[in-house]
Amino acid sequence: MGMHEPVIVGVADEPLVNGKVARPGSPLQIQARCAKAALRQAGLDLGDVDGLFTAGMWGVPGVGQLPTVTLAEYLGIRPTLHDGTNIGGSAFEAHVAHAALAIETGKCNVALIVYGSAQRSEMSRNLAGRPASLTMQFETPWGLPTPVGGYALAAMRHMHDYGTRPEDLAEIAVAARKWASLNPAATRREPMTVDDVLAAPRISTPLGLLDCCLVTDGGGAVVMTRASNARGASLKPVHIRGYGQAATHWTIAAMPDLSSLTAAEMAGRRAFDMAGVSHDDIDLVEIYDSFTITTLMTLEALGFCKRGEGGGFVGKGRIAPGGAFPLNTNGGGLSYAHPGMYGIFLLIEAVRQMRGEVEPERQVHNVRTALVHGTGGTLSSGATCILSVD
Amino acid sequence: MKPSPIADPGTEPYWEALKQRRILLKRCRSCEKPHFYPRELCPHCYSDDLDWVEASGKGTVYSYTVVHRPAGPAYADDVPYTVAVIELAEGPRMMSWITGDDEVRIGAHVKATFVTVGDIVLPMFEPVSG
Ligand SMILES: [Zn+2]
Numbered sequence: 001m002g003m004h005e006p007v008i009v010g011v012a013d014e015p016l017v018n019g020k021v022a023r024p025g026s027p028l029q030i031q032a033r034c035a036k037a038a039l040r041q042a043g044l045d046l047g048d049v050d051g052l053f054t055a056g057m058w059g060v061p062g063v064g065q066l067p068t069v070t071l072a073e074y075l076g077i078r079p080t081l082h083d084g085t086n087i088g089g090s091a092f093e094a095h096v097a098h099a100a101l102a103i104e105t106g107k108c109n110v111a112l113i114v115y116g117s118a119q120r121s122e123m124s125r126n127l128a129g130r131p132a133s134l135t136m137q138f139e140t141p142w143g144l145p146t147p148v149g150g151y152a153l154a155a156m157r158h159m160h161d162y163g164t165r166p167e168d169l170a171e172i173a174v175a176a177r178k179w180a181s182l183n184p185a186a187t188r189r190e191p192m193t194v195d196d197v198l199a200a201p202r203i204s205t206p207l208g209l210l211d212c213c214l215v216t217d218g219g220g221a222v223v224m225t226r227a228s229n230a231r232g233a234s235l236k237p238v239h240i241r242g243y244g245q246a247a248t249h250w251t252i253a254a255m256p257d258l259s260s261l262t263a264a265e266m267a268g269r270r271a272f273d274m275a276g277v278s279h280d281d282i283d284l285v286e287i288y289d290s291f292t293i294t295t296l297m298t299l300e301a302l303g304f305c306k307r308g309e310g311g312g313f314v315g316k317g318r319i320a321p322g323g324a325f326p327l328n329t330n331g332g333g334l335s336y337a338h339p340g341m342y343g344i345f346l347l348i349e350a351v352r353q354m355r356g357e358v359e360p361e362r363q364v365h366n367v368r369t370a371l372v373h374g375t376g377g378t379l380s381s382g383a384t385c386i387l388s389v390d
Numbered sequence: 391m392k393p394s395p396i397a398d399p400g401t402e403p404y405w406e407a408l409k410q411r412r413i414l415l416k417r418c419r420s421c422e423k424p425h426f427y428p429r430e431l432c433p434h435c436y437s438d439d440l441d442w443v444e445a446s447g448k449g450t451v452y453s454y455t456v457v458h459r460p461a462g463p464a465y466a467d468d469v470p471y472t473v474a475v476i477e478l479a480e481g482p483r484m485m486s487w488i489t490g491d492d493e494v495r496i497g498a499h500v501k502a503t504f505v506t507v508g509d510i511v512l513p514m515f516e517p518v519s520g
Contacts, residue, residue: 137395138427139485141512143465144473145457152455153475160453160496205456253475253485258453
């Protein structure tokens, strides 16, 4: 630890109705609302922010190419630390790590991590992927739907190597839906069975529609500062115990091993080593579930079960409400919301659970230590944060 | 219109060779390992001493997926189509399509076939017995 201990002191997200922001807004408006709400929770205001962290696909090409610069102008602030690190949906876990480093060493006093997307309202989502230039000249011409096709290639190989079944993946979607049914803010709350998941239209085999995350709007913000600044905050500060990040590829053919998530193995190991905790110490896990296979491979890679044993691990209700391993307790990207980059919502849910402020039906009791893991790109990057409360 | 690969000085020889039905790989003269896609430095030992070698066109299916929801309207007439990662006999992996009506399986032996699409040639793969 450096001179100052970094803590999370505020989180906020933007309410959705049927997957769209309840109050219509541009990605800039959404981010401004979330920033204001998260800072208010911390007893701070925008004028206190000297470190701005964001990642997103809004305004690209255009003003979004320099997202922190555009956002600072829009918010009327002049941060002296800009971090637009974009390693995909896991970027926000990386932002927490970078903000922690900056706060520790006195280079940042108040860090605002913020995200906003109106992809559902704007109908800007498509599967067509990236221009066929540079490294993508070898993948885009093949018409692999992006990013689901890459995850499908991994799922197919995982099934081949380890005998993982479509039913095992379906259990993950069903558990997420059960959590979502307890969360009034979740987008999809109606009951769903394993058979429903298996009968859903195939998108890219072996993955079907209900193996895939939702397409929604969304916005969120996380505020960090040094612990000595947090005394005015009304809610329990959340400590950053450990973090790690890694990336192995972006073109899916360059993934080192399609049936194991190397980036998560690397990131998780670093986070556990830094935090000095073991798997048994983790009370709550929030994992990026872009697709059912993502959850399964991440659980294996982080060491919660052995490689190849994820299918058995997620069965029998273990990860569903009431199970021994509370996972993705807001309903996840599969059933809560997925606005393009989901990583910030993992952090928000973990913080709310640790503060004991979610609905009683889905509140996990006595969460002292939580692990959050984001995955970005096509199983490309991983970033882990281990958080705790006193 | 399907998106056509946008070649650059580092990849032009690869796309040109395909027009003669040849698959070229970059190979490192230092560690002797080939790699794909072609790079300026060897991704294994970081040497800049590389040359081009011709691949045999033989390989195996490392993984595949049958696409039912196409990547945009340009592929709508093709569904379902099989996108695969092929492990070439020389070691590197590349994305491609598997053609033909045979059932695909991981580990199956395949060989290259060359398909003209617009003004480029793409290397696709078809199953071979044994
Ligand atoms: Zn080499």
